[in-house]
Amino acid sequence: MTTSFRRAPDFDRRTDLIEATMDCIVELGIQGTSVRAVATKAGVSNGLIRHHFASKENLIAEAYGRTIAIITGPPLAIAAGDGSPREKLRRFIIASISGPVAEPRILSLWATFISQVHINDRFREIHRTQYVAYRAACRSLIQGVVEENRVRISADELHHLSIALNAIMDGLWLEGCLSAEEIDAALQIEIGLGAVERLLGIKLGREVPA
Amino acid sequence: MTTSFRRAPDFDRRTDLIEATMDCIVELGIQGTSVRAVATKAGVSNGLIRHHFASKENLIAEAYGRTIAIITGPPLAIAAGDGSPREKLRRFIIASISGPVAEPRILSLWATFISQVHINDRFREIHRTQYVAYRAACRSLIQGVVEENRVRISADELHHLSIALNAIMDGLWLEGCLSAEEIDAALQIEIGLGAVERLLGIKLGREVPA
């Protein structure tokens, strides 16, 4: 009666199911992402999802967490890492608009979750936390670069520049994802670096680590 | 058996239903936006929706069209209207990040549709058309301002600046909607104008029409 199955360690299976959920959201939309669709995508029976996740809502929330990690993980790691302020800002910009985050499927996932941030408290909390962290990174990077160049700016100016930097990163990422087939990644980076240089009035350089 | 009802002109009823659909998407998410939910929101029976729209998909697509019109309508009208290049760009920026478009519900709607652009041909076409129009407006406005200031830039530079202007507008709009309660509209505009001035190296002025 029961067909054979492979047993997977708990962690692996959970990860599989979360990624299957993300696939479904991308391919079917959130309204097409049923428990059964996720199970089929993951190659398991639908009952298994309830075994690993208390509810569908929990599963979706974990998919949001994973998505956010893909988006802000690399740039935040750079901002928190080593290097000169100028170099860090340069790499922060590149990580914010290219690499894994620049895949259209990530935009699709992000848009799905963002559209529901205001009606789902858990989503709101996830968003809030990451938003604050990213903005703080923008602020700290700008402050570092400005000090490095011995430029004096007011706290208000710093705040405004942080918002503007954040906006440019978001906007370029958005545009890049939405027309990924026609905008070259290197060009995208060049535009991003150029825009931030003009915004701050500071040269970031273009040297690529060998 | 049948309760009484008011008859509405065809156009009014269609508009009502489209707006009820938008309300539902904002309040319930796309997955909660059922034909019955829309009908209840509009105060009519669920059968009426099928009478006015061939399918639920058609109804949703019209809601997307209406959303896009709210977002790009005002700035595109300014770009196509009268005025000096500098003044038009200034008003274009303001219309792109403040006014009706800056309401969080609009972002919610936009994100809902954007998340499905790649899996729905009609969505893709609506998006494509508006995207091209907005980008062209950015390009034409920058060209106008640059010529007005007797600055010479290459076609490539114009292209890059258009992308960057587009990105700043998108990003500031996004940020403004996502934290509407804590970012002042006037400050948002000031940041936008300032960022574009630095991007182009040109002063836009701040005079407000009395």
Place this chain on the structure above:
DNA sequence: GCCGTCACTATGCGATCGTATAGTCACTAT
């Protein structure tokens, strides 16, 4: 080697989905 544990499948329940259809009544044209 067998035994208990739990990851896993299979199946069913009630609710709700989009859509189809039949009938009703508000309104217009004459």
Place this chain on the structure above:
DNA sequence: ATAGTGACTATACGATCGCATAGTGACGGC
């Protein structure tokens, strides 16, 4: 005044939804 039109309600159908439950078999501890 009345007949015709179509905007509108009411209801039903089959599919599919999230979730619950019962049972099965893979695998580690002994």
